[in-house]
Amino acid sequence: MCRDYLRPLLLIFASIAVGVVGWSGYMLLLPVALGFPVLWSLARTRSVAALVSAGYFLAASRGLPQGVAAFYSSDIWPGLLLWLCASLSFVVVHAVLWSKNTRVRPSRYLLAAVIMAIPPFGITGWAHPVTAAGVLFPGWGWWGLGFMTAGLAGLATRIWPAVATAFAGLWLWSAAIWTDPKLPEGWRGVELELSASLGREAGLQRQRDIIATVRNAASDGARYVVLPESALGFWTPTVARLWTGALSDSNATVMAGAAVVDPRGYNNVLVAIDRKGSRILYRERMPVPGSMWQPWRFLFGESGGASVDFFANPVVPIGAGRAAPLICYEQLIVWPVLQSMLHDPDLVVAVGNGWWTEGTSIVAIQRAAATAWAKLFAKPLVIAFNT
Template sequence: MKPTFFLAPAFPWRTALRRLLSVLLTAVAALAWVLPGPALLGPACSPLLIVGVLLAESPAGRFLSALTYFGIIGSALPGEVQSFFGSGWMVGIGLWVLSSLILAGPWAWASRGWRVVVVLLIEAVPPIGFLGWASPLSVAGVLFPGLGVVGFALGLAILWTLAVLVRPASTLNALTLSMVASIVISGASVWANAAYTPPEPPAGWLGVNTHVGRETGDVMTEVSRNQQWIDQASAVVRAKAKSKAGAKQRFVVVLPEDVAGTWGPGTAAQVRAAMRPGDVWLVGASVLADRPRWDGRYLDAVVGLGQRGDAVLFASPAPVPGGMWKPWDGEKSYTASRWWEPVQTIAGVRTWAAICYDQGIAWPWLQALAQRPDVVLRVSNFWYEPAGAVAPRVEAATAAAWARLLGASVVTAVNRG
């Protein structure tokens, strides 16, 4: 009689335990992102993806471990895509399955520390970087706040060290080096956290949360809807101006992503009519791109009024693939051709915007890391927000970790229904 599966010599209990842990650890890491909890819990637990992957003994096992991580994090996509875009469940399911497979694939190759680092970087930059949410790179913000590029390098070093300790290198020197590095880097992390004080936004910078739902497409309805969010923002400004400190203050008013819908001269006139002299309003809107090769395409943008007239100051380098960015669609699609988003000086402050989906992936944050803004605008539009929506949590957690790494203050503006 042949031995049963669990008693077979080829499957000793230690091997079975490693295989179980390789999946369980990545599942725990994923749940830290998607379940309610402290903002930095997901980034802090994300290195468990590396531990789980390296506990697997084969490419197939490593792929399954990574697929568990990305599959759980993306499991809410079908419902959220349907709620936001109304594009049918199959689009959401397809995006969930495809993105999970694409992100899990490279981890099958990640059998050593240096390969782990390569995979992390591959999944942080285009083309895979357009889908690279919940990256373990965000742990750098948890461990090394305020250290910027140096903190990012230390974060990569500690992830490499973790990988070497889980799957030791063949040489004793490499293992010794990784152990010494882990001690030194851990000390640097303790020092960085002890020395870090979260910065406050500059005086007069106001993030305004609105409640006006989505763009309707009807001209007259949009005029009324625009007046609602303009009135909501004006009320916040008036309340601040009544205080002793705000009596002579000039305000920078930050409004949510796409709150104005399709931007045009009429909307601009409505906003200017409500602005106090000297104030600057930063308004999320869909702006028709002005380059011939983007004909008919839109930018998911932030328009500035009051400082230099009306100007598109920021535009998302990565609108939601398959939802907003649809290269195959000639209708109202957004462009991802503007891949680099430069820092702008607004009211004397170096400013950068993380626009909704950009907040959850590493690629836009690497751009910010290279430029070191003083203020990050975190603008989102969650008018749909079904119960238990995961995307807002992943975006908020990722943004919190990266802004912490930058040492930048954050001004948040969110639209809901």
């Protein structure tokens, strides 16, 4: 009787440990997340498989309650509710697809992995183990993704120790020779520490301060300067004229986050500005569900919230090349970056405004995920965050 309870408890605690360590924000620890398909496949009942899935996902996304509380300046209960609701899709998919038949478990897990990588379930497909492909197969591109996908299925079979041993060898080799993605020549990502005031303080002095920061970067030889999400606040004709005028004597091009208001709500965008003018360069494909994207408003005939462009503008032209932009939440899920890589961009640009994540590992996880994808496809990476 004791053994009947001990095995499930060990699997659940192990899944929690895998979620905590794998998604700690340390790049080279991402492969720890590959322990999840092993633990899921070792479950002997559907309920244990569900609890293993819940333990992994809740541990991996443990920073959400505190982050939501900071974002809304409220107590922790709304964050806890969102945390539990977000885990529901992950748990349901993995519980439904679990099978007593060990022969079909690998294909079932592979199907679950695919479902959690693409919409609609992929909208909350955080902590996807496939992200570790960038650590195990740096530079292998789509081949690396294919090997990782096959390996995930292999980890759900009886020969998982052999697959895990092979992955461990690749992991050690990668760690020994690891180098971060290179910064593209002439590009500069600007890190800001303006906390919650970024994007909310609309005064002229704030714009002038950021302009001065850009000019300093340009004076050091940067031809393309990237600013974090929401760096320019609301994008208006007045702000556009101010920035275009400020860059009239510069050869630099600025890529910066802003918000564009429309009758339905707003768009979270990246704008490109140079001495010749400005334009909206990129519209965020997947804003944060709940806090930004609020689809229920449409059902009640209300406006507000961020617009979604799901599969729009996966790459954007900038200078003589093409960039794959990833704004904040898009760095935590799978399909936006894979859609962008289908178009073979010249570089990846990852921006965010993570002031609300203080005391959590969320920003570190975003950086690690963006770096892993850039390494997998051997793309230069520019990162710009506000904290």
